[in-house]
Every structure is written in C-alpha cells, then in structure tokens.
Amino acid sequence: MVGSVVKAMVQSRFSFSRYPKKTFSWLTTLSIFFAIILATPILGIVFSLFQEGQGNWPHLVDTVLPRYIGNSLILMLGVGTGVAVIGVGSAWLVVMCNFTGKRFFEWALILPLAVPAYVVAYAYTDVLQSSGPVQQMIRNLTGLGFGEYWFPNIRSMGGAITIFIAVLYPYVYLLTRVAFLEQSVCALEVSRTLGRSPLGNFRSVALPLARPAIVVGIILALMETLADFGTVFHFGIQTFTTGIYRTWASMGDRIAAAQLSSLLLTFIFLLVFIERYSRKKARYFQTTTRYTILKRYQLTKWKNFCAVIFCSIPLTLGFLAPIIMLFYMHMSAGHDLSNPRYIVMIKNSITLATTAALVAVVLSVFLAYVARVQRSWLAQVGNKIAAMGYAIPGTMIAVGILYPVAYIDQLINQLAKQFFGFSPGQLFTGSITALILAYLVRFMAVSLNTVESSLGKITRNMEDASRTLGQAKLRTVLKVHTPIMSGGLLTAGLIVFVDVMKELPATLIMRPFNFDTLAIQAYNLAKDERLTQAATPSLVIVAVGVLPLIFLSRKIMQSRTGT
C-alpha cells in the first residue's frame, strides 16, 4: 500500500504543546465513534473466538490448517528475501552511483506498485502456460511435443513468489532509498576516511544504518503477500486468505472463517509489532540535520552494464512485461470496452472508488484536525485505531464486517417485527454502504497518514499568526490550511481511489448481488480460464493506477531531505 510507504517517509511532526489538553468534547467523542466503527472488523473477529460455529473448526485444524500455515511461511520467506535483495540493491545503485538511465530508474522503479499482483499473475499465466505463445514458440522452434521438454510451471509456489517479488519490491526500494539519502553524507564520508572501500562502506555503514527502513519495507511487502487473494487463488496455492474465502463461500461457516482470520491476525500483529519496533528505532538513527550534495560513484563499462541490468530486471518483470502482455492479450482477443456491460462495470468501479476516496479524505481531515485542535490523547488513540486496518487483508475485513452487520440487520428485523409487524430484510448485508465501510477500514490509514502529514506542514504558529492578523477560525482554514493542504488531499484521494479500483477480495465477498466491478470481472474471467479476455479489465485497472503513481513517484523523487 503506497500510503504506508508515504507514512513511513513523512512522519507527522505533531506534538502536544504545554497548553491545556482537552480530553473530552463532542468533537473527540465523534472521532472516537468513527474509530470504533472502523475497528469493527477486528472486534468482530475477536468476538468470533467466543462463538460456536458449525463444527468445522476441528476439521480445518486437522486437514488444511497446517498447509495454510506452511504455505504462508514459505511465501513470506521467499518474498521477504527477494524483495530485500532487489529493493536494497536498486536503492543503493540509484542513490550512490551514476550509471546509464539512473534518473529514469529512480522514479520508474516504483511503477510496479500500480499493477495488482493478480493482474500480473493472469498475464504471466496466459503467456507462459503450455498453451501460451512462449511454449508454442519453443515447440515450433525445437519440434518437440508437449511434455517432452522442461519448462518452469508458473502456477506454482515459485511462480507466486516471483510475481510477488516483482510487484512488491518497490516498498523496500522506496524506504531504503530515503534511508540511504538521509544517512549518506555524514556517516559514509567518515567511513571512507577510515579506509572503507565503496563496497565495504555499503556493508559496514550504509546497510546497518538503513536496516530499520529495510525491515519496514519488507514487512509491508509481507503484509501485502499475506493479504493477497487473487494471485494465490489463481495459482491454486492454499493460504489463509483462500482458506478464509473457501470456509465462508463453500462451507458457509462464517464463524470458522472468522476463527481462521483470528489466527492470521496473530501473524499480522507479529509483523505490525516488528514494523513498529523498527520504525521507532529508525527515528533515532538520524544524527544530523545537515546535508550536502551526494558524491556518487561513477560506474563505467561492465559495472555500468550490470547496474542497468540489475535495475531493468525487476522493472521489466513487475511492470513492462505484464503491461506489454496485457496489451498484446487485449489486442488479440480482448473485450470491447464500449460494450454496455463494461460501461456499467467501469461506472461501478469509479463510483465505488470515488465515493470511498471522498469519504476517506473528508473523514481523515476531520480526524486529523480534531486530534490537532483538541490536543487530546483520546483522539490520537482513536486515529491510531482508525488506521489499524491497513495491515488487515480484505478477506478478513469482509468476514469481520459481515458478522456485526448481519447482527445489526437481525436486530433491526426483530425490532421492526416487534414494533411494526414486518421485517425489512437485510438492509446492510450485501449493501454498498457495508462495502464502502470495508474500503474505509482497509484504506483509511493511507488517507489519514497523508492528510496528517500535510496538516503537519502547517505549524500551530501559522494558525495563530493568521488569527492575530485578524482572520477568524473558518477564514484561517480557508486562507491557510486549504491552499497548503490541497496537494496532500488530492494525493490522499488519488491513492485511495487507485487502491479501491484494485481491491478484489473484500469486493468479491461483500458486493451487492449482480454488482460487478473491473476487478471482479478480471477475477471471474481468470477463474474461468479466459485469461486473454481478463486482460481488458486488468489493463483498465492498471491504466487508472499508473497515472497517479507516475505523478506521485515524480513528486517523491523531487523531495530530498535537507534540500
């Protein structure tokens, strides 16, 4: 999730003043109320631990649970190692070295973030499977028949790990790049004067200094891996997310699905704990606020060539190749986007994404502003709770929301029957409202962190200066806050918009009956092995995601600590 990365890069500088803190007011109460609503899925899952299900839990423990845990661990190990090597290596190259195309790679290496892993999986499967163009070409060139030669199976654990590495390494790249930029001059030059070679410098100074940032990057990538549903489902790898979906969809056991989720929650909390610990440590790693222009190593000949190859491979695997494949697939047998069904799907996707983005931004502004003006620790805690959902997979959020929503529906029906003699049916279950709530739970952190960091740019003294210069509170918000924060609000909205466009599992579980989005269409077509047709909705999702990401990546690249 891009927002988490932005959060890590731009830590909010909010601090309490020594003036009275307002612990209780209607504004704080309201912000706590929103926080509790956003914490509903977790509360729902925790609550499920005390519920009696349909008796599937012991069966799950005996049969599939060890496989879910084992597969999830193998995935995490493989993805963690891969993203660390590629992310750290590419970050070191673009920060410390001059080589051909460095300026291009600096921002382009982020682009795989725009492509959902499941879309990449569909593209690779279509091209690399035995009936795909690559293997056909091999057979045509060698004259060998099907099964007479070795070719890696993309639908495997190795294939899934490769795809996750290709699309998730930017998390490590982004954070490590910033860490290298911040530490570089002060520590590295001392190390050089003490006799370290460039490589020795990297090993003994840069890497240990950047370690907290690297750990945070890896953890974010692992969270996304655990949260993924589309890729592992398509590749037939049984993990927690697919297990939760199957338990809910096939066995119809909502309680067992929630109990399975609670086990995944333990995994996630462990990752969150490590991430928080590393992030806390990272704050103390800065020893100076003085920065000078970096002196980069000039790479020539084969070193230059190797650097270009090292940066090209992840960019190609995670972005260029899938885009070309999707485009090729779409051109060869894709759907017509002007088809009324597609128009409806695009409209649905855009409606959901726009609504979620608007609500998320408005709510974020409210929560961030209340925490600031009220100077209340309660509101601060509320905001932390509201942002907790970023670590929780969509499948779990869906299961976690369905339980309380179904309970509310049941309650309303009982009360309506008791007082008015009729049952209104399921008001919230399977409604757009519940789906938007799921998106808010999942992506609130993205929006809240971005809004908080742009609010952090406005110092308390700026607000006070405006007041002493004759502007009342509302006019101060209009003349000072709004223009300074407009870029941040736009960014927050864009990120949520793109994330919602890509979101699959929560939408799959919670969407209203017969309500399809582009992500659902891509999933359905891929599920039916109509991969070529799946390229069309996938391409639209990527196109929507890539434009804001280019804008953001350019903006991120322009920022340089200390300049």
Place this chain on the structure above:
Amino acid sequence: MASGITLENISFHFDQHIIIDEVSFSVDQGDIVCLLGPSGCGKTTILRLLSGLENPNKGRVLLNDREVFGQGVNIPTEKRRIGFLFQDYALFPHLDVRQNIEFGVNPRTRQDLPHDLDDMLKMVDMVDYVNAMPHTLSGGQQQRIALARALAPNPEVLLLDEPFSGLDTALRVHLRQSTHKILKKNQVTTIMVTHDPEEAMFMADKIVLMQHGRVVQMGSPRELYLQPKTLFCADFFADTCAFRAKVVEDKIVSIIGDFLLEDLTTSIANRLNKKKGTGDSALQLFFRPESLMITIESESQAKIDSGLQSVNNGKAIFKINDVHFIGEKQQVDIMLMHRDSADASAIETLHSPVDQDSLLTLAISAKTKVDIGSLISISASAGDILWLEAL
C-alpha cells in the same frame, strides 16, 4: 502617560500546573517592555494570554484601556488588533513576501492605514524581495518580513516572542538595533519575550523579570542590574560572588576584607546593628566579579605556583587559575581559598573581566579590596536581601 497594555492579576493553570500566578503589570503607550526569565517561566504564555490564543483562568487584560478579557468579556484574537511576531516567524509558505505582508490588511480599510506595502518593505529594508517566496529567504530576512507582516495592519500593540533567538550573533545584534529603531520611530507599544538579559537591557524601557510564573521584579534595566531585590535577579543578569561574613563591632568582617558599618546607608547599618544585638552576626556579601579591584602592594611577593600567581592577604590565598582571552577584555579565573585550610579547597572561583591593557600589571596583591559602592547586596539570611546603595 496612557496605558497601552494592562494585565491585572492574571492566572493561568491546568492539570494542577500553575503556569501563570497572579501576574500584574502595565506597559505605557509607545514603550517596549521585555519579559525576561529562564525557559518555562511563563513568558510566552503571557503573550498568548494577551493575544487571546489562550484564556486566563482569572484576571483582566486591557489594551489601550479597552477590556479584552475580564468578567464576562473575551474578545476573540482576531478582533484584538494585536501584532504577533512568532519565534519561528510562521510565514505562510504558500504566499510570497507581498502576500504575506498584506495577509492581515483588510482591503476595505487599506486606505485608512498610515502606510502602504512599499513603506513596510522600505521600513524593513526588503524592497527587492517583494515577490520572493519565504523558503528562499535567510533567517534574518524572514524575521524582517514577519515583523513587517505583524506591523502592516497597524496593530495597537505588538508582541514579539524571542524574535532574535534563531539567528547568529552578528545578525542578532544588527536586527535588534534595527527593530528597536523601527519600534521607537513608530511608537509601537511592545512586549518582547527573551531569555537573554543583554538583549532585554538593550531593547527595553522596562524589564519584567519572571520566575515560576510570577513576576520577581520589574523596573528599568539599570534598576534590575544594579539594584536586584533577590539573588535570583542578581544572578540572572550576571555572575555574582558570594562570601560569608559577620558583623563584629562596627565592621563587617569577611575573607576578602573588612567594611565599616558607617560606610553603609543608615537604614541598613541600623538593621545590621540590630542583628549584631541578637547574637547572630553571620551574613553573606555579594558583588559582581568586575567589582573586584586587585592592587599590588610593594611588600607582597607574588608566589609562583604552577606558572600562575597566588598570594595571601593574611586571611585567604588568592590564586590565578587561568586567564582567557575574550576580546576587549580578559577573563581571569581567581580561586579563593582559606589560608589555614589543610585541603586548600576553593571557597569561591571568581571570573573577573580585566582590561587587556592591565594584563601585564596584573598580579595578586596581598590586599584585595572590594569597593563598597559596588557591593551589590548583603544577605543576612536566606531570602533577606539588603540593597547597599553606592556611597
């Protein structure tokens, strides 16, 4: 003279922390008052209470005899007509210099102002920067723009919160001179917060010294420096030296010399005589290090000790510990020890500034003399400070 700012019994507290405790003072129109004190003593809070950014728990605030806070009265900040220069200047980053300065100017009443934008820019010597963005300006330039912005709406009073604190020494000296000139020329009633006594003495018509949310002493810079009422006040402005002494017959006897009671003002001499009558004759002497006058007597032979000189006056050993070059003057660290003390531990180290010219003639004399006129105070017991007026 009419009062520009009046604070009456202002108190401000929260969570059982008393931030401001019964503070009262007033500022005459056109005067500059400096709130001086250590960090956390409540100086900035006074400015925030005055401007309405925080509300006192009790008391009254009057600006140009108009009550802006009091029983049932609380005029909002934006209507108090206050200029506020913040410590970090708080320039708006999305506006250029012109827009920053004009931010507080109401377009409808602009023509009624005694000055326009160009006047403000000229006043702070920033005419060439009218279209510059704040982040392109140096700290000193930002300070001047913030000052112009605070003065542009023609406020009734100006509040300055440590306006020179983030600047280097040379720039600080230059800016405080120019700011003082601007404020005096425009007759702006000003309260400035600072923790630098030298800055306060330079800028202020009156200094209000604060400690733990209370006013310790207020008066002209000269009064506070030369006639401090408390040890805290004496110490805050400059180093003081303290010596134990006792009243014996008609003299104050101390390790640094004896003083005749008849040299003191009558009232103090009377009090000391009374003290003598109680049988408790112990007291303490305080003076500024620069008051220590060191003379050489021919019969005294300087005793060379570790390359530095030391000598005794019959009661104590004076030893020059170190000499530091500090520009126009030299700082001489003199250690004072009991003559008969076996461990020769220092009872006081004096850091006395001495003119460069006197370096060569400087030696410790057998007889050290403190001019009675420069003896700043005598403490008969803790908290009992008697001011000795110069004779």
